[in-house]
Amino acid sequence: MSSISAAVGPMTPQLLDGNSLYRRVMITPSACGHNCLFLAHLGDWTWEAISTMSHTDIFREKNEDGDPVYPSAFYLRVCGSPAIQMHHFTFGDVIDVVTSVFNFGSQSLLVLHRVERAPEDGAPPRPVDPSEFHERRDENRLYVQLVNRWIARSRKTSNEELFKSAPERFATRHLPVLPDRYSPRLSYDLARRAETFHDVASPDYEPVVEEFAVDYTIDAARDLNGVGLVYFASFQSIVDSALLKLWRHLGRDVHSFINRVVRDRQAVILSNAEIDSDLRLILRSWRRRDDPRQEVFNVVIRHPARDRAVVVSTLQIQSEAPIHASV
Amino acid sequence: MSSISAAVGPMTPQLLDGNSLYRRVMITPSACGHNCLFLAHLGDWTWEAISTMSHTDIFREKNEDGDPVYPSAFYLRVCGSPAIQMHHFTFGDVIDVVTSVFNFGSQSLLVLHRVERAPEDGAPPRPVDPSEFHERRDENRLYVQLVNRWIARSRKTSNEELFKSAPERFATRHLPVLPDRYSPRLSYDLARRAETFHDVASPDYEPVVEEFAVDYTIDAARDLNGVGLVYFASFQSIVDSALLKLWRHLGRDVHSFINRVVRDRQAVILSNAEIDSDLRLILRSWRRRDDPRQEVFNVVIRHPARDRAVVVSTLQIQSEAPIHASV
Numbered sequence: 001m002s003s004i005s006a007a008v009g010p011m012t013p014q015l016l017d018g019n020s021l022y023r024r025v026m027i028t029p030s031a032c033g034h035n036c037l038f039l040a041h042l043g044d045w046t047w048e049a050i051s052t053m054s055h056t057d058i059f060r061e062k063n064e065d066g067d068p069v070y071p072s073a074f075y076l077r078v079c080g081s082p083a084i085q086m087h088h089f090t091f092g093d094v095i096d097v098v099t100s101v102f103n104f105g106s107q108s109l110l111v112l113h114r115v116e117r118a119p120e121d122g123a124p125p126r127p128v129d130p131s132e133f134h135e136r137r138d139e140n141r142l143y144v145q146l147v148n149r150w151i152a153r154s155r156k157t158s159n160e161e162l163f164k165s166a167p168e169r170f171a172t173r174h175l176p177v178l179p180d181r182y183s184p185r186l187s188y189d190l191a192r193r194a195e196t197f198h199d200v201a202s203p204d205y206e207p208v209v210e211e212f213a214v215d216y217t218i219d220a221a222r223d224l225n226g227v228g229l230v231y232f233a234s235f236q237s238i239v240d241s242a243l244l245k246l247w248r249h250l251g252r253d254v255h256s257f258i259n260r261v262v263r264d265r266q267a268v269i270l271s272n273a274e275i276d277s278d279l280r281l282i283l284r285s286w287r288r289r290d291d292p293r294q295e296v297f298n299v300v301i302r303h304p305a306r307d308r309a310v311v312v313s314t315l316q317i318q319s320e321a322p323i324h325a326s327v
Numbered sequence: 328m329s330s331i332s333a334a335v336g337p338m339t340p341q342l343l344d345g346n347s348l349y350r351r352v353m354i355t356p357s358a359c360g361h362n363c364l365f366l367a368h369l370g371d372w373t374w375e376a377i378s379t380m381s382h383t384d385i386f387r388e389k390n391e392d393g394d395p396v397y398p399s400a401f402y403l404r405v406c407g408s409p410a411i412q413m414h415h416f417t418f419g420d421v422i423d424v425v426t427s428v429f430n431f432g433s434q435s436l437l438v439l440h441r442v443e444r445a446p447e448d449g450a451p452p453r454p455v456d457p458s459e460f461h462e463r464r465d466e467n468r469l470y471v472q473l474v475n476r477w478i479a480r481s482r483k484t485s486n487e488e489l490f491k492s493a494p495e496r497f498a499t500r501h502l503p504v505l506p507d508r509y510s511p512r513l514s515y516d517l518a519r520r521a522e523t524f525h526d527v528a529s530p531d532y533e534p535v536v537e538e539f540a541v542d543y544t545i546d547a548a549r550d551l552n553g554v555g556l557v558y559f560a561s562f563q564s565i566v567d568s569a570l571l572k573l574w575r576h577l578g579r580d581v582h583s584f585i586n587r588v589v590r591d592r593q594a595v596i597l598s599n600a601e602i603d604s605d606l607r608l609i610l611r612s613w614r615r616r617d618d619p620r621q622e623v624f625n626v627v628i629r630h631p632a633r634d635r636a637v638v639v640s641t642l643q644i645q646s647e648a649p650i651h652a653s654v
Contacts, residue, residue, distance in 0.1 A: 026386075027553065028371040028374070029367065029370055029371060029374065029552055029553060029558070030357075030358075030364070030367035030368050030370060030371045030560075031357075032552070032553035033551050033552040033553045033558060034547055034548065034549075034550075034551035034552075034555070035548070035549050035550070035551065035552075035558070035561075036549075037357070037367070040356065040357035040364070041357050043356055043357060044355040044356060044357045047355070047356065058418075058419075059353075059418040059419025060419060070418075089553060090553035090554055091385075091386040091397075091553050091554060092385075092386025092387055219568050219571065220361055220571055220581045220584055220585055221361065221362070221564060221567035221568045221570065221571045221584075222361075222362050222363075222549075222564050222567070222568055223361075223362070224360050224361035224362065224585075225356050225359070225360040225361075225362075226354065226356060226359035226360045226416060226417035226418050227417055227418060228361070228585070231356070231360060231362070233357075234362075237548060237549050240548035240549070241546050241548045241549055243548065244546065244547055244548045253603075254547045254602050254603040255602075257547055257548075258547055258551075258555070258602070275361075275581050275582075275585070276580075276581040
């Protein structure tokens with residue numbers, strides 16, 4: 001057998017330093033589009049970075065009871081610009097992905113990705129650090145931050161009542177600690193209580209949509225991952241589908257939805273859901289008083305029967321045209 | 328930078344012979360689950376095999392008019408057994424994928440994949456040929472056959488009226504021709520006319536569901552690939568979602584849906600659809616008179632406004648329990 005040069009498929013990731021990986025990826029159809037497939041691949045790269053940096057075998061870890069544990073996405077933040085959007089990558093795009101992993105407590109890790117179109121000069125990228133993400137963001141780069149927590153099922157056949165459960169050999173003490181000022185903890189704790197990441201008291205914004213509800217039943221033909229949990233990328237697709245419904249309800253066309261620029265997308269995933277759960281999404285929106293093209297959409301996935309939020313997600317979106325009508 | 332051993336991600340594919348590739352893959356979350364993510368990855372491997380074997384740069388090809396062309400899935404067949412199902416792969420499974428490419432006319436190629444769990448002994452696999460697929464199928468192997476046709480858009484902003492358009496350098500004469508007796512052409516031509524792959528006159532089957540309709544609007548937040556066409560894997564998800572709705576309508580639970588064994592899944596994709604098309608799925612079913620657990624489900628995705636079929640799909644499914652009620 002002779003080896004061929006791969007037209008498709010990632011290079012082997014390389015270590016940049018003690019907590020960073022780098023890979024160059026050619027985007028395939030399964031990793032792009034107006035969907036969450038790119039996010040799904042980011043999830044894979046997150047897990048690989050966790051596995052490498054925390055000395056775990058990510059697909060085989062078990063807890064003390066012998067039950068499988070998974071480093072589940074608990075918090076997600078994606079920051080983009082008009083120059084780079086996760087749903088704009090297309091077949092054959094070549095991107096550089098740098099991933100850095102930070103100590104974030106005994107059960108969790110914080111993972112920061114920097115994604116950019118591969119430069120012509122092929123210069124090796126530098127590691128990404130939180131100060132770049134928070135203070136010196138580059139408009140040509142997409143930044144993705146995740147907090148992943150090890151979880152296990154409390155009952156084999158249920159997706160409810162997952163609990164925190166790290167494998168014994170999960171090693172984090174050698175990893176850099178995220179400086180407190182860059183921790184998303186305060187932000188997602190507030191979002192959990194307020195059911196939004198948006199400062200609803202901000203004088204810079206005025207409300208547009210007070211409440212728009214979308215019912216959704218978990219789709220066992222689309223939403224479940226390989227261990228029967230609702231996939232973290234599916235939750236984001238469910239959010240986006242509901243947003244599209246609001247978009248159309250407001251009289252906007254689908255092309256303007258496709259061309260939306262998501263400046264900032266945050267989500268906290270508070271629980272999972274059963275494989276046939278009836279959920280309800282509650283959407284609200286605001287716009288900047290001085291620039292109505294700058295909008296904030298809040299999407300809460302609720303479990304009405306249990307009267308609790310499953311996902312709280314807030315998106316800052318720059319649209320082609322503002323919403324004129326209040327509903 | 329030092330190279331690390333990849334915990335996640337495929338090996339470089341290797342040439343087995345003049346028309347076959349082999350790869351070993353560790354299944355990641357983005358490639359498995361109760362969804363069509365594994366199928367999406369099979370699509371990538373199909374394109375890579377086409378690119379390698381037909382001497383094309385699959386992501387960059389254009390036609391004489393300078394418009395981009397894509398080797399679009401026109402026909403799909405997946406054959407499985409209780410031992411191996413595409414929706415049963417889970418995190419960390421290691422599989423061997425052998426892919427063989429056959430000459431199938433001036434605009435198309437036929438691609439045959441054989442998928443199996445990687446054997447302990449690590450023996451290198453043999454190429455897969457059509458006689459194995461049609462006459463000596465192994466119950467421990469999943470077989471996937473695709474016919475991909477080069478297509479282009481006739482209008483830049485529309486997904487309707489795609490036309491056959493191969494790139495100039497598309498080379499197939501060096502590839503083995505599929506023997507006529509193994510060609511799916513007769514089968515999908517009949518299916519296109521009859522709107523089913525099932526022999527509705529067969530005395531071995533009795534009808535169960537005469538007609539069950541599901542309305543579906545293309546979801547621009549989930550269904551579109553990186554070039555704005557409805558993704559071939561999304562069409563299969565749309566089929567499966569409608570099947571689940573029928574399943575529940577028949578009083579069956581979601582667990583039995585998840586545990587279904589798809590023996591044979593065929594689909595012919597007759598056209599694409601606009602990014603906001605209102606579609607209607609028409610489902611019918613039959614069961615074997617001598618074994619009612621053996622069912623056939625037919626799903627036609629129709630475009631009512633244009634009065635034509637978009638996708639015709641027929642699935643042979645072995646269920647845990649038969650349907651007792653006719654509807």
